[in-house]
Amino acid sequence: MENGAAQPVIVAIDGPSGTGKSSTSKAVAAQLGLSYLDTGAQYRAITWWMVTNGIDIDDPTAIAAVAGKPDIVSGTDPANPTITVDGTDVAAPIRTQEITSKVSAVSAVPEVRARITELQRSVAAGAEKGIVVEGRDIGTTVLPDADLKIFLTASAEARAARRSGELKGVDVHTTREALIRRDAADSSRKTSPLAKADDAVEVDTTELTLAQVIECVVTLVEEKRAAK
Ligand SMILES: Nc1ncnc2c1ncn2[C@@H]1O[C@H](COP(=O)(O)OP(=O)(O)O)[C@@H](O)[C@H]1O
Ligand SMILES: Nc1ccn([C@H]2C[C@H](O)[C@@H](COP(=O)(O)OP(=O)(O)O)O2)c(=O)n1
Numbered sequence: 001m002e003n004g005a006a007q008p009v010i011v012a013i014d015g016p017s018g019t020g021k022s023s024t025s026k027a028v029a030a031q032l033g034l035s036y037l038d039t040g041a042q043y044r045a046i047t048w049w050m051v052t053n054g055i056d057i058d059d060p061t062a063i064a065a066v067a068g069k070p071d072i073v074s075g076t077d078p079a080n081p082t083i084t085v086d087g088t089d090v091a092a093p094i095r096t097q098e099i100t101s102k103v104s105a106v107s108a109v110p111e112v113r114a115r116i117t118e119l120q121r122s123v124a125a126g127a128e129k130g131i132v133v134e135g136r137d138i139g140t141t142v143l144p145d146a147d148l149k150i151f152l153t154a155s156a157e158a159r160a161a162r163r164s165g166e167l168k169g170v171d172v173h174t175t176r177e178a179l180i181r182r183d184a185a186d187s188s189r190k191t192s193p194l195a196k197a198d199d200a201v202e203v204d205t206t207e208l209t210l211a212q213v214i215e216c217v218v219t220l221v222e223e224k225r226a227a228k
Contacts, residue, residue, distance in 0.1 A: 007228050009034065009130035010145075011221055012138035015152035016183045016194060018159030020205050020213055024152065025134040027214045029078035032221060035127040036078035039135035039142070042116050043107040044094035045072050045085050050106055057102050064111035072116075074123060076131065101178070104185035113191050117142050136186055139197035148224045149200035150217055156180055158206045 011034070013025050022038055029036035047057070049070040056062050075082030083091055093099070106112055120142050124131050133142065139149035154162075160176035186194040196202060201220060205213050 006129070006225065008127060009147050009221060009225055009228070010124060010127075010143055011130070011132040011217075012143050012146040012149045012197075012200075013132060013134040013152065013217070014136055014139050014150070014194070014196070014200070016136075016159070016186070017179050018163045019152035019154045020162075020210060021134040021152055023210055024213050024217055025132040026078045026081070027210075028217045028221065029132040031214070031218055033129055034078070035076035035123075035129070035131040036081055037074055037076055037120065037123050037131060037133045038081055038083075039116070039120055039133060039138065040103075041081070041083045041091075041094060042072055042074060042119065043112075044099050044103050045083050045090050046070055046112055046116065047099050047103045047106040048090050048094050049085050051099065051102060057105050060109045063106055063109045067109065067111040067115050072119060074119075076123060076127065078132075100182075104182050104189075108185070108189040108191065110191045117192075136194040137192040139200050140195050141192040144197070147228070148220055149197050150220070151196040151200040151202045152213070153202060153204050154206045 011028070013021050015021055025038070026036055028034070046067070050057055050063060050066070053066070055066060070085050073084045082089065083094065120133065124133055124143055135142070139146060139151070156176055156179065160172050160179055163179060164170055164172045164175040183194070203213060203216060
């Protein structure tokens with residue numbers, strides 16, 4: 001590496017629900033002094049706005065017509081990630097089952113994706129030391145020139161067990177079915193589906209602890225940084 005300040009490093013972490021994207025990305029960003037962006041939270045936030053404003057989420061034309069209206073702001077400190085819509089803190093309401101069940105329909109609308117993708121690129125460009133961005137289409141569409149692309153996977157059983165550990169009172173079977181439905185919707189949409197980029201490193205986390213996944217990604221980032 002040359003003398004002087006380190007070049008910003010851009011890391012894209014994609015994969016389906018429950019593979020460990022958020023936990024891994026936050027920890028990696030915190031350890032390496034990078035910013036962090038949860039793009040799923042942005043899609044949840046725009047879905048929350050649609051629901052709150054009575055937009056019919058089964059009507060893509062109605063969604064497209066207002067996709068530019070909400071002002072979504074993400075705080076990128078991995079120790080305290082925040083998200084607001086028109087100045088309102090929506091960190092809690094975007095995690096309800098209602099929003100989770102509606103987010104795939106809203107995020108499949110091309111006008112929504114165009115709007116959120118633009119936002120994501122401007123956040124990444126503004127991260128002085130670099131950023132870890134997690135989602136479904138970061139390596140393929142949002143930041144195709146990322147320095148490092150990771151695609152996390154895990155069995156449906158492991159993912160459902162992890163998720164139902166968080167959702168008290170919801171059984172593993174129901175969680176597993178909902179998760180498989182959402183994966184199918186996110187993977188089959190026309191615009192920018194959930195997919196592994198050709199140059200992404202695939203990490204199967206089924207048999208790994210979270211600490212092992214974090215260590216693996218930190219090592220890969222450090223190797224990329226050393227080679228820059
Ligand atoms: N490798 C792992 N082993 C066990 N539990 C994990 C692992 N990775 C993540 N978890 C747990 O699984 C849940 C979902 O992880 P999260 O990072 O939110 O996944 P994602 O962002 O991909 O949906 C969290 O409770 C997290 O602590
Ligand atoms: N880059 C992204 C990130 C999320 N989405 C959509 C599709 C996902 O089902 C929802 C919610 O994503 P989120 O990462 O919060 O979901 P999980 O926490 O992994 O269950 O947003 C997307 O379309 N593109």
